[in-house]
Amino acid sequence: MQQPGLTMQTLNQQNPATISMDVQATALPQEITHNLNPHFQVRPYQREAFLRFITYLNQHPTRPRPTQLLFHMATGSGKTLVMAGCLLHLYRLGYRHFIFFVNSSSIIEKTRDNFLNPLSSKYLFAPALFMDGAQVALKEVQHFEAANGRDLHIVFTTIQGLHSRLNTPRENSLTYEDFEDRKIVLLSDEAHHINAETKKGKLSKEEAEAVTSWESTVTKLFHANPDNILLEFTATADFTNPEVKAKYEDKLLFDYPLRQFRKDGYSKEVKVLQAELPPFERAVQAIILSQYRRKVFEGKGKHVKPVLLFKSRSIAESQAFFAAFVQGMKTLDATFLNHLKHLHTDTVLHRSFAYFAAKGITLENLVAELQEDFAEEKCLVVDSRNDSDEKQLLLNSLEEEKNQYRAVFAVDKLNEGWDVLNLFDIVRLYDTRDTEKNTGKIGRTTMSEAQLIGRGARYYPFQLHENQPKYQRKYDDDLENELRICEELYYHASYNPRYISELNKALVEIGIKAANPVPRKAVANTPRQVSPEKEKSQFRGLELPATLRNRRYQFTLASGYTSESAILGEVAPELPPQESHTIKLLSLGHPVLRKAMDRLPFYHFDRLKTLFPQLPSVSEFITSPLFLGEVQVSVNGNREQPERLPPPEKLQIAYQVLCEISVELSRVAPAAAPPIAAK
The missing domain is CATH 3.40.50.300 (P-loop containing nucleotide triphosphate hydrolases)
Incomplete structure (x- = not known):
């Protein structure tokens, strides 16, 4: 049961004559x-x-x-x-x-x-x-x-x-x-x-x-x-x-190891769904897949509540996405789902929509179900700022029928010590890589993500009849069986083949995958951040803090490209190179910014006035260089996309940037309330 590259021997391998036994014949x-x-x-x-x-x-x-x-x-x-x-x-x-x-x-x-x-x-x-x-x-x-x-x-x-x-x-x-x-x-x-x-x-x-x-x-x-x-x-x-090897040799x-655990069928099969889509659209893909899985379980008489994990890079980003998710779910409609439906022709999402249609579930019905099952009160935010003994009990009882939570929003709080069997989807909300430039060594973030996948891969035990194994996968060789979805963990990521290559390498290191050579790639430097205490002490309520005005925000346009594969399979080919255009937020248009601000209670004028007592109007907040007037956004997309922005994408850009600013501002401004109260 040795994992690849591990030269450690167990004690019975070192001393077979001294520590001998017949495992099959010996009773406990x-x-x-x-x-x-x-x-x-x-x-x-x-x-x-x-x-x-x-x-x-x-x-x-x-x-x-x-x-x-x-x-x-x-x-x-x-x-x-x-x-x-x-x-x-x-x-x-x-x-x-x-x-x-x-x-x-x-x-x-x-x-x-x-x-x-x-x-x-x-x-x-x-x-x-x-x-x-x-x-x-x-x-x-x-x-x-x-x-x-x-x-x-x-x-x-x-x-x-x-x-x-x-x-x-x-x-x-x-x-x-x-x-x-x-x-x-x-x-x-x-x-x-x-x-x-x-x-x-x-x-x-x-x-x-x-x-x-x-x-x-x-x-x-x-x-x-x-x-x-x-x-x-x-x-x-x-x-x-x-040093560690020397310590444990005897x-x-x-x-x-995890490799043997998976080989023996005690884990879920791990698959990855890459999509060149904004985070909220990828999130909706995940909850559609989760609902599909729930329906398949129910169709076999099993009342199972599949759970999703939305993983962010920082607390601020997690809170911003939670706010965007809550707001987005309230305005979700059949048109939005129909848009996602037509992006997929050969992935598990296509099978999901086909299943709903076969069961007589219209897109309008599905919207109503998703809005009920993933309402704000059924979402749990867990991080170092939003934690309590009560939340820990809720996290550790997600499998119980009385626990109604379907989605968990977290940063690193759950990387270790979280035991949950009904986690079937992990959505990675950021798109970064941290491989060391010179050595190709996998960074801590990617390694922790691989370990999180290992935690999520715990098998949810079920059987349809007594002759089936309850705690092991049953449908590996039955490719058309709809219950395969109940034995799979999906890792949802932005389309980034290089990152998936690096994740595969991390999975090799933890033992879930056989070793294969992985190309070594560089990683962008992360800018140094100012401490929240210093920013808060510098806030005077006269202008938007310089750290927020001068930051270049990032937005990636959706190409709609989606790729599904087993996490242990071949890496998908890369997309054509993307281009980036930097624009002023104000260039999106005054009406677009007003509409985005109207969707976020944080930007209602009475609240802005408590933060900036001398602010004369919302228009001043939008146009003044002391506020949003000089804010810049790097818009990334395929060759012609950044230059041809339709109104819905302009609104998405404005909404995302304003969400990020609201979360950061609520963190450093003493008078600010959070954009949406974290549950």
Whole structure:
């Protein structure tokens, strides 16, 4: 189960004579089979992970002590269930004290719910735990001083919180004394985060600041007792780093990469839909596809609510698009859908429209459905400025029937630790690349996008009859089966073959794709941004801030070109070169700008007056060089497009630029309200 290019061997590969077992013939012990939630079927690779763990502990008397082991398992493969089973077996071996730690507080809350809440759909354990006929309680504790010798006690904490609690002792909290005469088990999720010290030559600023707390604190606890055990779980161990590879060469117990996970059929098939269209039109394509999928499920008696993720590059852009999406959905009509319908002749969108027509669903009916299912109150905005415990609970319960949210708007908040099975569409709302110019190395953004695709590729389990596998793809070889759409994740992107090439390379690195050479391309420099605090302190209400007046805004005209392919397939040929023309916003015409402003409550004169008390009129705001008069836009399109702008495209340009300005202005102007309140 090695991924391409990975030279790491698991412990049983290194020592086949010492750690030998017959996986097929060996039964799992009852402490695991009787105490895990019977709703979760233990998959073959999870069974192998359990047996490797049990065999290593029982048949390897000369193993290093304290013992550290790594489970390298694909995103979505059920690492937490394996963690729960290992915990149960360790209880059998006499361990009563466990510490679960991770880098993110949101993952803490999710895991706490999975471990402790019997009402959760993702609860990991049986309704009652029994060992040798006696009932055992699983208890969350803040320290181990009052722990009894019968129950299983677990502390949930972040890595940073663990360091703080131990090095700044408080009453009723963990102290180093808790570990002097106790053997403990440390459970590390997303374990790549504790390797800051190991990656000495590749520290980011954040890692450098945390280096004395994360790995050093864990190491100190780990070595406090020779019987301690550290179990690490991650999908993204960086074995290409020499220090990390050296650290884990004698610790990698089980390796089940994303490549094998997908090959075994436990993931969705990932496809990409590229379209040379503005973001809102691509968004409507995605929600049409989502509604098609919902109808197909319902046609088979399955009530499944497919969810979409709209991913932006920044919080400001996410808020601007959310505002545009809400407004656009209110004015959506059959003419707009008919326009999209005729752009597609051989893609999944064509099949979607054909399905609706066959079922008697008119374009007017479809508009009404989409406006209801994707209304503002069914959209969830999640970022560092719009987050709460309530939103985290909503995010982690998107599969439940009572949760009505269909769309999530985010930046990077969901790149890690988000477990959702009914995510079927990811819409990338920006069109940038970040490959390093000289080395061709994939940038952090593209790599995080590949990892997000890996998270979204978790399979939504269903079966039409008992003879079908519930947790694996069923229709790979049945090309005409309409249920294939229910086993696919679509990644919606602007038409950019070079970016898709780079994304493919990132997917190779994380293990979802076999290696193929990918051309190395350059990336444009990103302009340095002024801090929001500085901009806010400089705002005087006399004019539009210079950073907004002098910025050259970007708008790409839609050619209508659309391309569908498997993400693992060949890269589509490039479009003819585009041309760019820079125009003044004012050249679009005074009536066009007034119409765009009328669609955005932010630009109603009474609100503008609160921002700019000396502003005499809306016309002055449009024409004055102190406001919109000198604002420039680079309009990109095929050879003749930028010079021939029909009225609808002029309105789109004005609307998009005004949205961007409104979001930025609401961020830096103390008196400004957001363009549309984020839900």
